[in-house]
Amino acid sequence: MPGWLSHMDPHWVWLSLGVLLAAAEIVAPGFFLIWLGAAAIVTGVVAWIVPISVPLQLGIFAVLSFIVLYTARRWLKANPIASADPHLNQRAGRLVGEVLTVTRAIEDGRGRAKVGDGEWPVHGPDAAEGAKVRVVSADGGVLVVEPA
Incomplete structure (x- = not known):
């Protein structure tokens, strides 16, 4: 000691x-x-x-x-501590519910949509370029969409 x-x-x-x-x-x-x-x-x-x-x-x-x-x-x-913003560090999760414009036609379930000033890969039913889609969920960095 x-x-x-x-x-x-x-x-x-x-x-x-x-x-x-x-x-x-x-x-x-x-x-x-x-x-x-x-x-x-x-x-x-x-x-x-x-x-x-x-x-x-x-x-x-x-x-x-x-x-x-x-x-x-x-x-x-x-008594779990509830977060005031559960999607704080999950940008894809924050996009759920947003309506996006398809920038590359969704064919065979894959395409791209405009998010802000960029594009994100999307999965969903076939849609033409320029179509409006709504984000229903996120799978990693890929947005799952449906027709808006």
Whole structure:
């Protein structure tokens, strides 16, 4: 154990560890480290109020970590976080419902349609160039269309 650490009161080590873990959650979000930070802070408060040995403190931290992680996981499973924009990084998914103009005739189920200032590959029933089609779904980078 480093010399500077052996001169510190254990509760300050736990409280510092808890704050560092909470800060690490901000830097590397994953909704995991915050719970370990909370367990460390509670362990620090317990060690501050009741002078106990370091091995017992480690046991308290381990038990608290298990309890808060298990409880948080169950709570998140029962109360999922709904996204305000589920298609945020799915450009093709955002196009569902849009009406597009066919730029290369859809033949044998394949063609191209104008999207913004570009063209996207489309799958759907045969349609002539210039026809209007509506996007019904996306399959990777290919839009599935139907006549509008």
